[in-house]
Structures are given as structure tokens and as C-alpha cells.
Amino acid sequence: MTTDFSTSPFSGEQQERLSHLLAELRTDQIYWLAGYLSAYCANPQQQAPITKSPDQAVAKPALTVLFGSQTGNAEAIAEQLAAQANDQGIVAKVVDLADYKPKQIKQEQWLALVTSTHGEGEPPDNTLDFHEYMMGKKAPKLDALKYSVLSLGDSSYEFFCETGKQFDQRFSELGGTALTERVDCDVDYEELAEAWISKLLSTISEQSGSSAPTVSGVTSPAASAGESVYSRKNPFEATVLTNQLLSGRDSSKEVRHIEFSLEDSGLRYKPGDALAVCPENPPELVSEVIDVLGFDAKDLIDLAGDQHSIGDALTHHREITLLTPPLLKQWAELAENDELRALVSDSAELRNWSEGRDLLDLIRQWPAKGLTPQQLVESLRKLPPRLYSISSSQAAEEDEVHITVAAVRYNSHGRDRVGVASTWLADRLKEGAQVPVYIDSNKNFALPDNDETPVIMIGPGTGIAPFRAFMQEREERDANGDNWLVFGDRNFRSDFLYQAEWLKWRESGLLTRLDVAFSRDEQEKRYVQHCLAEQGAEVWAWLNRGAALYVCGDADKMAPDVHQALLGIVSEHGNMTAEQAEDFLRQMNRDKRYQRDVY
Structure with a gap:
């Protein structure tokens, strides 16, 4: 590790001594020192002198908490675990698997892994490199590793919690020792996660021989003064302001634009986040x-x-x-x-x-x-909330939050059926009704920090929702990066969602490009992936300019078809093999330039 002392307040002799000390320390000793210094800075008058070296005293265990998350739930649990660990004298750090160097796994002694499963048994996007490494021939022996796995999933899917099961099995095959049994959580995960955290930390304390209380001043992060009291456990009763039909009268679908008031809730959201709605059964x-x-x-x-x-x-x-x-x-x-x-x-x-x-x-x-x-x-399992991509920017709408909802109605096995939340929202929630909601943050689907970065947005159907929020946000921020929307649906006349707004943004210059595909208007069906392929050279040019690329919508067909189209574009216009094209998109994913919100 190279340390930059160019702006250091230390003397030359102090810098040299500090560099030598850091070079000699083990990972657990560095974590211990970080905790001690944090506590010392918080209460310098209350700190007793260190009378024993770390080798003489019982070293605090250093716990690495890895998370694989598509929407943010696994990350939240990882943060909760780390906070409680630090409170109990276990020095913990949280690492996004997208930022974790897979080879580091052989250096770990205490490890906790929290991961969701995406789609039909697929690992989340941010775990792809780690998953590939661990499941491959280069994975190292892990005889010194003590680990525990918490899996998040949905039992309605065939491969329930598959990613967590795979990691648990692989760690064991490589010689790791499980600190606790793996816990597989359904959509209602809070109680199981809390019990897993408690058991894991108790086991680490027992096995490490570290029963010392936490260093004074090292505590779990407190809620900020402006943080809302409303959450998954305590949803806010939001008032419906608008519930209007968005699709045309001749449409074969029913899509509604619904606006809620968040006034006095303290709830904050960003473009890319979701609104969780707690519905009622029919x-x-x-x-x-x-x-x-x-x-x-x-x-x-x-x-x-x-x-x-x-x-x-x-x-x-x-x-x-x-x-x-x-x-x-x-x-x-x-x-x-x-x-x-x-x-x-x-x-x-x-x-x-x-x-x-x-x-x-x-x-x-x-x-x-x-x-x-x-x-x-x-x-019966608990009735889970339903998540809807937010279609507004809080910078533009202030105390409001908007969602775009397609009402689900179909006939199956001789009976008419409806979607739980979508038809409840469409049919029974008039203006003035109150709905329990909370914000479900999604750090893995967010606008670039740099407002000059070009953005390509691919969102057929209601997948257009977060991109309306993106555009409102970029408009409010006076962002001058180019914006390109690729939208698709069934019919131009009845299904061009938010058409007036997109045309206004194109006229103003905020929307640089607009490509559309309406599958039922032409003899041969045309979808968003066809738009991309037709404009392949331009897509490649935008990517070379550093564009960030976003995909939102159906996970079963649309997202894989779009991915294949992108692979073809990168391969053809970037003069790459199929393997090189896949690596290119994987690197874009690592760099947060290829983000997907698919369901």
C-alpha cells in the first residue's frame, strides 16, 4: 500500500515511523487501530493509555461483511450487521461485492455474506465477478475461513435463494467453516435477519475469545436529524392526489399515473428508487x-x-x-x-x-x-409490499411522489384474476384515499454524479417510469449531458406513455435522441432491441464518449434480448470477439455505467 503524505501535518520522522508501523500490521490490527482512533477522537479526555501491545492483549476479531444486492435490501442488512458488530467490540467493515477483489477471500478469517438472488436463480449484477471466481478452478483453499451466509429471495420462484446456497456450499467445499447455519429469507426477511445477526455475533465473540465491550465512542450510526421515521416497519399513510388513466382508450392495456402526497413525512427519494406500496387483497x-x-x-x-x-x-x-x-x-x-x-x-x-x-x-x-x-x-406467508419504480424527481415535485402502474387482469383456469396491488391502486383508490407507503432505495440504479455524462435509457412499457424521473432531475440540475431514450410498446396512438412530456423535452433540447418501437403497428413486430441494433454505430459512439446505459422493465425476455443486442453492437463496432464484448459490458457494470432495474 502506498500512502500519500503530500498534505500531511506530520514531520518527516513521524511520517517514516507511521509508514513502517502500517506496513507491519495485520488486517485485524489495522481495524482495531481504526476503531481506537475513532474512539479517541470522539472522547480524547476519556481514553486510557494503551499499556499492552495488540499481541499482548486479546485482539478484537475483524469481520468483513460482503453484500450482493440488486435493489438494496442486502446492503441494508450488511450495514445493520456491521453497526451491531462494532457496538459489541467486533471491528467490522462492509464491502460491496462489486468493489471486492475476489483473491482477497483467502486472507479473510471472519466473513459474513449477505446476498439476494436475481430472477430465476441468477446472482445480482454486483456479484458476477466474485461468483465467477468462487465457482471456478482458481478459487483458493479456505481452511482458515470462518463464515456465515444470509440469503434473500422469494419462495414463489423455483430457485429460491439460489445464490446464497451456492456460496455457502462453495465456501464449505473449499475448506471454510460455517459459524452458523445458512439462513434463507423470504420476502418477509426482517425477523430472520435480526436473529441471524444476533446468533452470528454471539458465535464470533465466543470463538474469538473477545468479550470486551466496544471501545467508547464507536457506536452504530444514529439517525440524522432530518431522517424520516417512516420505513418498511412503519409505513407512511400517503394521500392520493391524482389517479388518472395514462394509456389511450383504444389500448389493450390499462396504465395509470398515480400521484401521492408525502407532505410532513420527511421521506426523501432519488431518481431510480422505488415506492413500496402495502396493498390489500381483493x-x-x-x-x-x-x-x-x-x-x-x-x-x-x-x-x-x-x-x-x-x-x-x-x-x-x-x-x-x-x-x-x-x-x-x-x-x-x-x-x-x-x-x-x-x-x-x-x-x-x-x-x-x-x-x-x-x-x-x-x-x-x-x-x-x-x-x-x-x-x-x-x-400463509406475510403479504409483501409491491415495489414501483418512482416516475418523478423530488427536486421537481417536492412533497409528491409519482408512480406508473399497469393494471394486471387475466383469466386463468376458468377464473378471472387480478394483480393484488395494481388493480387495488387502479380501481379502489380515488383521490383523497390513503395508502401505506415507504421508500425503497436503489443505489444500483442511479444517475451519474457528473451532469455532463451522456445517458442512454432503454425502457419499454412501464419501464419508462424511472426515466421520466431521470429527465425531471436533469432538467432541475441544468445537466448538460446528452440524453437518449429508447422506448417501446404496442401501439403509437394509445401506448406512448408520457408522450407530451417526451416531445417537450426533445423540443427544448434536453432529450437529445428519441427512438421508439411499437410492436403492433407494423406487420413484423419491432422491439427496443431492434432500435438499438439499427443505431448500433451511434450507440457505440455514445459508449465511447463515456455514456451511462440504463435498462428498466421485463427481466424474462426484454432484458436478455437487449443484452444480446448490446453484445452484438460492441462486438461489431468495437471489433471484439464475443468474449471480449461480454468483458466490455461487465466492466461497464463494474464502473456503474451499465445498470439494470428489471423484474
Whole structure:
């Protein structure tokens, strides 16, 4: 390590002694010294002199906390772990896996990994290099490593928490020792994460022999004076200001623009963040479930020590529109049904049967005799919030937040179905209604700090939402970097979302380029990836100028198709092999120049 003393207040002799000391210290000793100096600066009069060298005293364990995160939840847990570790005398640092040098893993002694799983079992974008290294032949022996893994996922997906499972298995194969069993969290992760943190820190303290209290002055970060009290655990009741149809009357889709007031909430957001909405289940479905089971909607049940009616529990607190493998496994035992047990044992068949079905389908096909309201509630997972990309800039809209919502309505297995949050927002929330919300920050989808950086935005359908926020923000900041939007949908006349605003920005010069693809207006369907391929030379020119590239929307087809188009552009116009083109885009991802918000 080279230290720059050009602006140092130290004398030449002091600089030389300090350099020699730092060169001799182990990683855990440097962490200890950092904590000691932080405490000393906080309370210099209260610090006792160091009477023992670090080798004579019990060294504080140095914990590295790595996180792999697509939206920010894993990062928040990693920060929470590090704060509590420091409070307990364990010197901890948090590292984004995008910034972590994979070879450093062989130097680690105490390690915690918090990672989400993206899409159908894929690692988050910021873990790609580390994942590739650890799963490859160059991964080192980890006999000295003591580790623990917390996985975040969604049990409705086939490969639930797959990334965390892979890392846990690989660390073990390479000789690492698990400090605690891996914990796999569903969409409701807070309690499991808190229990994992508590057990992990207790285990580290026991195994390291470090039971000393934290150094005075080294504490977890306190909330800033202006920080909002509203969060996932305590959502804000936001008032609906506007709920208007955005798509045209002839559209085959229903897209709505909804505005909420955040006045007096203290909530702050940035372009790229999401608004988390805490929805209600469809009342008709709740009533049918209760009727089929023969319950009374007023029957009381216990939820975490509080009394609720079964009607209220199914409306506000439990997932009933989505069937997950854990629920189906529990139901097979409650129903004592061999047919369902056989289905549960075949993951592919189970996934096929579950697609497009809900709790009502399940209880009708396989009734559970003698089922009580309490048993039903305990078999269901919590109703998770729904996240919507914010389509406004707070710099422009101040105490408001806007979202763009496509109402989900379809028929499946002989019944009409609806999306939980989208139709609740579209049909039942008139102006003046109140909705529990909070801000879900996304550090991995943010505008460049440099306002001169060119930006390419690719967002078909409601994927256009965050780019409206981007443009409002750049307009407010008088950013002079070029902006290029590539948008696609079904029909020009009815589905060009926020058309007037985009045309206004193009006329003013804020929007430098606008390319569109409307798949149903032409005989041969044309999508955003076709726009990119047609303008490949220009895309390459923008990338060479340092442009940041953003993709928002469907993860299953659109995002992979766009990625393939980009690979083709880089390969052709950059004169690269396919492997070199992939490396080029990977480096853009590392540099935060290729960011995706896909779902």
C-alpha cells in the first residue's frame, strides 16, 4: 500500500515511523487501530493509555461483511450487521461485492455474506465477478475461513435463494467453516435477519475469545436529524392526489399515473428508487376463501401476539393470490392428501400446476378437514409490499411522489384474476384515499454524479417510469449531458406513455435522441432491441464518449434480448470477439455505467 503524505501535518520522522508501523500490521490490527482512533477522537479526555501491545492483549476479531444486492435490501442488512458488530467490540467493515477483489477471500478469517438472488436463480449484477471466481478452478483453499451466509429471495420462484446456497456450499467445499447455519429469507426477511445477526455475533465473540465491550465512542450510526421515521416497519399513510388513466382508450392495456402526497413525512427519494406500496387483497377473493372454508369473517386469530379477525388477516396481512412451494408442502400435510404429496415432490410439475392459481384453487381441489382459522393463517406467508419504480424527481415535485402502474387482469383456469396491488391502486383508490407507503432505495440504479455524462435509457412499457424521473432531475440540475431514450410498446396512438412530456423535452433540447418501437403497428413486430441494433454505430459512439446505459422493465425476455443486442453492437463496432464484448459490458457494470432495474 502506498500512502500519500503530500498534505500531511506530520514531520518527516513521524511520517517514516507511521509508514513502517502500517506496513507491519495485520488486517485485524489495522481495524482495531481504526476503531481506537475513532474512539479517541470522539472522547480524547476519556481514553486510557494503551499499556499492552495488540499481541499482548486479546485482539478484537475483524469481520468483513460482503453484500450482493440488486435493489438494496442486502446492503441494508450488511450495514445493520456491521453497526451491531462494532457496538459489541467486533471491528467490522462492509464491502460491496462489486468493489471486492475476489483473491482477497483467502486472507479473510471472519466473513459474513449477505446476498439476494436475481430472477430465476441468477446472482445480482454486483456479484458476477466474485461468483465467477468462487465457482471456478482458481478459487483458493479456505481452511482458515470462518463464515456465515444470509440469503434473500422469494419462495414463489423455483430457485429460491439460489445464490446464497451456492456460496455457502462453495465456501464449505473449499475448506471454510460455517459459524452458523445458512439462513434463507423470504420476502418477509426482517425477523430472520435480526436473529441471524444476533446468533452470528454471539458465535464470533465466543470463538474469538473477545468479550470486551466496544471501545467508547464507536457506536452504530444514529439517525440524522432530518431522517424520516417512516420505513418498511412503519409505513407512511400517503394521500392520493391524482389517479388518472395514462394509456389511450383504444389500448389493450390499462396504465395509470398515480400521484401521492408525502407532505410532513420527511421521506426523501432519488431518481431510480422505488415506492413500496402495502396493498390489500381483493375483497371478493377474501370472502370466497372464508366461505369455502366455512369460517366466520369475524373469527379471531393471533398474529404476533395481536388479535385480528380472519377477514382482516386475509385482507391486510397474508398472501392469498400466490402459491409458494413452502405453502403447498404444508398444505399437503394439512390435507393429508397423497396426490398433493406426489405433486410437491416434483418441482417442475408443482411449478406448472401453481402457475396462475391461488389459495382458493388450492382449498377447493384439496380440502383440509378440520382446518382452523389459526392453522390457515400460520400456513400463509406475510403479504409483501409491491415495489414501483418512482416516475418523478423530488427536486421537481417536492412533497409528491409519482408512480406508473399497469393494471394486471387475466383469466386463468376458468377464473378471472387480478394483480393484488395494481388493480387495488387502479380501481379502489380515488383521490383523497390513503395508502401505506415507504421508500425503497436503489443505489444500483442511479444517475451519474457528473451532469455532463451522456445517458442512454432503454425502457419499454412501464419501464419508462424511472426515466421520466431521470429527465425531471436533469432538467432541475441544468445537466448538460446528452440524453437518449429508447422506448417501446404496442401501439403509437394509445401506448406512448408520457408522450407530451417526451416531445417537450426533445423540443427544448434536453432529450437529445428519441427512438421508439411499437410492436403492433407494423406487420413484423419491432422491439427496443431492434432500435438499438439499427443505431448500433451511434450507440457505440455514445459508449465511447463515456455514456451511462440504463435498462428498466421485463427481466424474462426484454432484458436478455437487449443484452444480446448490446453484445452484438460492441462486438461489431468495437471489433471484439464475443468474449471480449461480454468483458466490455461487465466492466461497464463494474464502473456503474451499465445498470439494470428489471423484474
